[in-house]
Amino acid sequence: MLFVGASPSIARAALGASADSIAADAASLVAPGPSRVARPAPNAPSVSAYTVARMKTASGIAVNEFIGPDGKVFAVTWRGRRPPDLSVLLGSYFAQYRDAANAGVLAAHGLHHASVRGTDVAVETAGHMRDMWGRAWLPAMLPPGVEPSEIR
DSSP, rough: OOOSSOOSSOOOOOOOGGGGHHHHHHHHHOOOOOEEEEEETEEEEEEEEEEEEEEEESSSOEEEEETTTSSEEEEEEEEEEEEEOOOHHSGGGHHHHHHHHHTOEEEOOOOTEEEEEEEOOOEEEEETTTEEEEEOOOOOGGGGTOOOGGGO
């Protein structure tokens, strides 16, 4: 299942953007202030590898922003009754995602799961009616020791 279009729910957590915009993201999502959870580095539990800012949109879509030690969003995840507007979540990487999807660089993993790999961005979408989820990440921006499987 591939969702390249936009939906009316608004989310402003763009890949590659600064974590400074998270409060504005929550305000535009009509979400209470996001909660943050630090995730330890696998080889050094006392070192934070990344932080996850969590929020829920007014329409019930849960959005997680993964923030690296450099203060940049390196991944986003979502889950809800419908997909969020990926052009907003992916920010400047949306065109790359759209172009890769339109060029047929789509890998289907069964009836309800697909992935698209652009030059700099990876996007996976899955779900069924009223339960959609997905994740997007920038492989080059993954903090050291963080694997894509941790982005959920």
